[in-house]
Amino acid sequence: MPTSSDYERMLREAELRVTSPRIAVLSAVHDHPHADTESIFGVVRESLGAVSHQAVYDVLKALTNAGLVRRIQPQGSVARYETRVGDNHHHVVCRSCEAIADIDCAVGHAPCLTASDDHGFTIDEAEVVYWGLCPDCSTAQRN
Amino acid sequence: MPTSSDYERMLREAELRVTSPRIAVLSAVHDHPHADTESIFGVVRESLGAVSHQAVYDVLKALTNAGLVRRIQPQGSVARYETRVGDNHHHVVCRSCEAIADIDCAVGHAPCLTASDDHGFTIDEAEVVYWGLCPDCSTAQRN
DNA sequence: CCATTATTTTGACTTACTCAAGAAAATGAG
DNA sequence: CTCATTTTCTTGAGTAAGTCAAAATAATGG
Numbered sequence: 001m002p003t004s005s006d007y008e009r010m011l012r013e014a015e016l017r018v019t020s021p022r023i024a025v026l027s028a029v030h031d032h033p034h035a036d037t038e039s040i041f042g043v044v045r046e047s048l049g050a051v052s053h054q055a056v057y058d059v060l061k062a063l064t065n066a067g068l069v070r071r072i073q074p075q076g077s078v079a080r081y082e083t084r085v086g087d088n089h090h091h092v093v094c095r096s097c098e099a100i101a102d103i104d105c106a107v108g109h110a111p112c113l114t115a116s117d118d119h120g121f122t123i124d125e126a127e128v129v130y131w132g133l134c135p136d137c138s139t140a141q142r143n
Numbered sequence: 144m145p146t147s148s149d150y151e152r153m154l155r156e157a158e159l160r161v162t163s164p165r166i167a168v169l170s171a172v173h174d175h176p177h178a179d180t181e182s183i184f185g186v187v188r189e190s191l192g193a194v195s196h197q198a199v200y201d202v203l204k205a206l207t208n209a210g211l212v213r214r215i216q217p218q219g220s221v222a223r224y225e226t227r228v229g230d231n232h233h234h235v236v237c238r239s240c241e242a243i244a245d246i247d248c249a250v251g252h253a254p255c256l257t258a259s260d261d262h263g264f265t266i267d268e269a270e271v272v273y274w275g276l277c278p279d280c281s282t283a284q285r286n
Numbered sequence: 287c288c289a290t291t292a293t294t295t296t297g298a299c300t301t302a303c304t305c306a307a308g309a310a311a312a313t314g315a316g
Numbered sequence: 317c318t319c320a321t322t323t324t325c326t327t328g329a330g331t332a333a334g335t336c337a338a339a340a341t342a343a344t345g346g
């Protein structure tokens with residue numbers, strides 16, 4: 001479990017100024033993977049007391065640009081964030097309750113990056129979203 | 144190129160009532176693959192004269208539920224629609240200009256559906272979005 | 287400690303879409 | 317064809333999630 005100074009170091013390494021909102025957001029995203037902006041805002045406000053809504057948006061954008069967090073947004077969902085970056089993993093999303101879980105790359109590395117016909121596009125990433133039912137909803141539906 | 148009566152038949156087969164907004168929307172989506180709701184609204188209004196914004200939303204939802212059109216929505220984009228359904232194809236999206244192109248399934252059928260560890264989820268679909276630069280933006284960036 | 291530059295606050299504003307009630311149109315039965 | 321029923325469309329208000337911009341505040345290098 002990373003400490004506050006770990007986050008501080010990460011920010012400096014990304015050439016971002018170290019501020020309490022940033023540390024709090026980074027920590028909140030780390031502790032609540034796949035949380036949406038509102039939840040993160042809630043967690044941050046608990047640890048810091050007062051932060052503006054806007055600051056959380058700005059910080060999330062800055063951290064995303066710096067590559068410290070990754071933004072995901074399955075269809076029908078609001079933006080969600082996670083700190084697991086740079087390993088090209090994917091997600092399963094429950095159609096019923098919106099639960100999200102991580103899935104490691106199925107086909108080894110750079111999955112599916114070999115598109116059959118790329119229409120001249122220069123492809124640099126393949127994003128995979130698996131859709132289905134989580135264990136709970138899956139059970140509930142059978143009964 | 145399907146005619147109006149082709150669309151009529153498709154609607155009947157899907158047990159949907161045949162109305163002019165529906166035929167117009169179906170035709171617009173067919174002729175402008177990956178168009179967003181606003182563009183579709185524009186095209187429909189040209190062919191019909193007057194349609195409400197809301198009707199287009201409702202029709203698109205009805206057609207999507209009936210499986211006659213497919214809704215796609217890459218990150219940072221508004222909802223887009225296409226009539227190519229049921230063949231599990233994927234999309235490349237240009238990071239720069241938002242252009243979208245179809246990509247046939249890379250790994251044969253049901254691509255990547257074999258997730259390494261599904262966390263107990265019952266997976267029924269794998270959606271792949273390739274990110275990169277379209278030919279135009281790719282060229283522009285090099286110069 | 288100061289100056290500079292980046293960040294945060296505040297608050298208005300937008301976009302894309304949903305909700306709800308009544309009017310109008312499509313379909314099946316007679 | 318005409319009517320009754322049910323669905324769809326129109327109208328208009330409302331919402332969620334986020335953006336924009338200006339001023340206030342804080343972080344960093346010197």
